[in-house]
Amino acid sequence: MASKPAVGVLALQGDVAEHLRALRAAGAEPAGVRRPAELDAVDGLVIPGGESTTIWKLIEAFGLAEPLRKRLADGMPTFGSCAGMILLAARLPDAASGQQTLGAIDMTVRRNAFGRQVDSFEEDLDLAGIGGPPFRAVFIRAPWVEQAGDGVQVLATEPVAGRIVAVRQGPALATAFHPELTADDRIHQLFVGMVKESA
Ligand code: GLN
Numbered sequence: 001m002a003s004k005p006a007v008g009v010l011a012l013q014g015d016v017a018e019h020l021r022a023l024r025a026a027g028a029e030p031a032g033v034r035r036p037a038e039l040d041a042v043d044g045l046v047i048p049g050g051e052s053t054t055i056w057k058l059i060e061a062f063g064l065a066e067p068l069r070k071r072l073a074d075g076m077p078t079f080g081s082c083a084g085m086i087l088l089a090a091r092l093p094d095a096a097s098g099q100q101t102l103g104a105i106d107m108t109v110r111r112n113a114f115g116r117q118v119d120s121f122e123e124d125l126d127l128a129g130i131g132g133p134p135f136r137a138v139f140i141r142a143p144w145v146e147q148a149g150d151g152v153q154v155l156a157t158e159p160v161a162g163r164i165v166a167v168r169q170g171p172a173l174a175t176a177f178h179p180e181l182t183a184d185d186r187i188h189q190l191f192v193g194m195v196k197e198s199a
Contacts, residue, residue, distance in 0.1 A: 005195040008033035008042035012058035014050020014083060018180035019188075026188035028195065036067040044077035044195035047084030049140065049178050052111065053096040055083055065100070072104045077171040077198050079191040085174035086111055086143050093146075104172040106149030107164075113144040113176075114161065125156045125177075127166060130186045137165070137177035144176055171198055 004027060009019045011032030023030035023046065033039050045068075047055070059065050072078060080088040089101045089109035114121070119141055124134035135156075145164035148154060156166035158176075165176040171194060179187040 004029040005043045005192060005199060006031060006041060007192065007195055008039065008045045010045060010047045010055070010059075010064075010084075012062065013054045014048035015178065015180055016048050018178075019046045019048050019081075022180045022185050022188040023192065025185045026192045028188075028192045034062055036063060039064065039067050039071060042076075043199055044079070044191070045071070046191070047078065047080040047087050048180065049082035049084060052083040052086040053099050055087060056099050056101075059087075065102075068102055072102055072172070075171050075198065077173075077191065077194045078104055079173040079175075079187075079194075081175050081178050081180060082140065082142055085109060085145075085176055088172055088174050090149075091147075105167060105169045105174055106152055107145050107167060107169075107174075108147040109143045110146050111143050112141050113146075113163070114139065114142055123158060123160070123177075125158070125165070127187070128153070128155045129168070130190055132186065135179070135184060135186065136182055137175070137179070138181045139165075139177045142176045 007023050007028040020030045088104045090103040091108040092101050125137045127135045152169045158165045
């Protein structure tokens with residue numbers, strides 16, 4: 001592989017540009033992914049924050065559901081933030097009608113879990129797997145992980161609600177918050193490192 005891995009951002013809806021910026025800063029060669037051929041061309045994929053019901057509808061409309069499931073089953077590194085975390089879950093009890101997930105991480109995720117009163121907030125988190133000071137996490141109508149399977153590594157817990165908000169299972173990484181919205185690129189660096197290792 002070239003020294004800069006090709007990392008796609010699923011570019012159907014959501015904060016695509018912010019992930020492209022953060023990936024470039026973290027040493028990857030980023031590219032938007034909308035078509036199966038574009039998915040074939042990347043070494044790893046970010047699924048951004050946005051609206052998981054809308055992203056799912058567009059995944060189906062663009063013929064990406066089976067190609068995505070196949071790449072994930074083959075071990076393609078993936079990172080989902082917020083709506084992306086929802087899409088990576090194996091179980092989504094409060095899915096909207098017709099909404100499916102990709103099932104890359106053995107976890108049950110609850111959408112909009114922190115409630116309307118706390119629509120958006122920021123919190124300093126201790127994150128396993130990255131060095132340095134706590135990570136300033138931005139939560140926007142965020143999900144949480146209700147239950148994580150034995151093979152899932154918990155990377156961070158939100159201190160007030162005591163809920164799991166960052167996980168990794170093998171090549172799949174997910175955060176309930178939005179690291180792409182801050183200037184701290186350590187999570188994107190972690191992910192780009194995972195992509196390099198898997199190549
Ligand atoms: N609540 C959104 C959903 O269910 C996710 C919010 C976000 O990605 N900021 O998809």
